[in-house]
Amino acid sequence: MEKLVIEGGKPLSGAISIHGAKNAALPILAASIMAEGTVKIENVPDLSDIGVMLGILRSLGCKVELAGDTVIVNTNAVHQYHIPESLMSQMRSSIFLMGPLLARLGKVELYQPGGCAIGERKIDLHLKGLAALGVVIEDNGSRIVCTAKELVGADIVLDYPSVGATENIMMAAAMARGKTTLTNAAREPEIQDLQNFLNAMGARIIGAGTDTITIEGVPELVPCTYRIIPDRIVAGTIMIAAAVTRGSVTLNGVCPAHLTSAIHVLKRAGVQITIDGDIMYVCGSGRLKAVERIVTSPYPSFPTDLQSQIMVLLSLADGVSIVKETVFEGRFKHVDELSRMGADIRVDLNSAFIRGVPRLYGATVEATDLRAGAALVIAGLTAQGTTVIEQIHHIDRGYDRIELMLRSLGANILRTAPVVME
Numbered sequence: 232m233e234k235l236v237i238e239g240g241k242p243l244s245g246a247i248s249i250h251g252a253k254n255a256a257l258p259i260l261a262a263s264i265m266a267e268g269t270v271k272i273e274n275v276p277d278l279s280d281i282g283v284m285l286g287i288l289r290s291l292g293c294k295v296e297l298a299g300d301t302v303i304v305n306t307n308a309v310h311q312y313h314i315p316e317s318l319m320s321q322m323r324s325s326i327f328l329m330g331p332l333l334a335r336l337g338k339v340e341l342y343q344p345g346g347c348a349i350g351e352r353k354i355d356l357h358l359k360g361l362a363a364l365g366v367v368i369e370d371n372g373s374r375i376v377c378t379a380k381e382l383v384g385a386d387i388v389l390d391y392p393s394v395g396a397t398e399n400i401m402m403a404a405a406m407a408r409g410k411t412t413l414t415n416a417a418r419e420p421e422i423q424d425l426q427n428f429l430n431a432m433g434a435r436i437i438g439a440g441t442d443t444i445t446i447e448g449v450p451e452l453v454p455c456t457y458r459i460i461p462d463r464i465v466a467g468t469i470m471i472a473a474a475v476t477r478g479s480v481t482l483n484g485v486c487p488a489h490l491t492s493a494i495h496v497l498k499r500a501g502v503q504i505t506i507d508g509d510i511m512y513v514c515g516s517g518r519l520k521a522v523e524r525i526v527t528s529p530y531p532s533f534p535t536d537l538q539s540q541i542m543v544l545l546s547l548a549d550g551v552s553i554v555k556e557t558v559f560e561g562r563f564k565h566v567d568e569l570s571r572m573g574a575d576i577r578v579d580l581n582s583a584f585i586r587g588v589p590r591l592y593g594a595t596v597e598a599t600d601l602r603a604g605a606a607l608v609i610a611g612l613t614a615q616g617t618t619v620i621e622q623i624h625h626i627d628r629g630y631d632r633i634e635l636m637l638r639s640l641g642a643n644i645l646r647t648a649p650v651v652m653e
């Protein structure tokens with residue numbers, strides 16, 4: 232098993248470009264099969280989750296080529312509607328194939344993605360929305376078979392603004408007969424990116440980014456070339472890392488508007504941030520102050536995907552902060568690991584009470600999920616001594632060689648490969 236080894240205490244400094252957004256690239260790659268021909272997607276990050284998605288596309292009959300960070304998908308031979316259980320269990324985002332396969336082939340067979348380290352993660356909202364579009368669903372608790380002789384537009388109200396359900400329904404509705412109105416839709420920037428991509432292929436969708444999305448179905452989509460937005464969570468992670476190491480970092484190629492709530496929280500904590508177009512300067516030279524209350528909830532509120540990382544910063548701030556997690560019920564697994572590094576955090580139901588300490592100390596810790604792993608990396612960068620992070624395959628799902636990114640900013644971080652005994 233590979234590990235990350237970090238010698239803490241070096242302020243991050245320098246400039247970095249932020250790679251494309253995983254959460255935009257995954258549904259967009261899935262949606263590429265909705266057009267027949269060759270689709271080019273640029274700025275695709277090199278992540279293990281993307282590798283799984285490309286594997287699924289190949290298993291459906293696509294030809295997939297890589298040229299740097301451009302993925303070229305030829306979808307002419309898509310014929311397979313079965314997504315193997317082994318791929319479903321590797322990545323929840325396999326469910327993004329539901330809408331596109333229903334639109335292209337009228338059928339999809341897949342398996343429940345199941346729970347994971349951060350919560351139950353049901354797919355009932357995806358299924359309800361698809362059923363409203365005329366999809367017949369047979370669900371025996373593990374295997375799900377969805378068929379649609381014809382997709383028909385409908386008025387759909389989501390009980391909760393689920394990101395994935397909004398995207399799946401949008402994709403299916405893009406090629407349905409008639410108009411779909413999706414109310415209480417999620418408003419994340421990645422949904423706007425999916426709308427822009429589908430429209431570039433000839434779809435007629437408006438409203439992504441608001442809570443009402445209107446989709447006029449079209450009979451076919453045509454291939455296009457499209458560039459993925461920068462990853463706001465990677466940007467936020469680097470900003471927090473810069474702040475806690477008392478560093479000074481320039482982030483190039485970001486979309487500051489996507490980070491409004493994170494910027495607001497960081498400024499309240501005493502971090503200096505300057506914005507100039509798509510460039511952001513982050514300086515962590517002042518005292519870090521506690522933030523009375525941060526509540527994670529759907530965009531544009533503070534993102535659950537930065538909750539564990541901000542907790543590291545609050546662990547080093549003067550005073551007591553409270554973080555309430557409302558999106559995923561099980562997303563405090565990093566607390567035990569941070570406590571092993573000297574953080575003072577008490578969890579009560581879905582709230583964490585964080586009392587700032589003067590410093591964290593290096594330890595051997597385990598990444599329990601993707602963002603928890605990112606938090607441990609940040610903690611290691613600021614800790615006194617050596618931190619060893621295990622189970623780093625979780626981190627590779629969302630950060631393109633995190634150790635190289637951080638080394639380019641002066642961090643002392645290495646990936647160690649296991650020693651093979653002859």
Ligand code: UD1
Pocket residue numbers: 253254255257324350351352353354355356357358391392393394395396417421529535536558559560
């Ligand atoms: C997406 C992001 C993930 C982020 C999350 C919330 C991708 C690939 N992943 O995940 O990084 O943390 O948004 O911002 O884009 N729920 C149901 N039933 C459903 C669907 C969701 O109960 O059918 C619940 C989930 O269990 C969870 C909440 O809704 O508690 C939010 O989930 P959702 O917005 O769907 O997140 P994902 O799309 O899975």
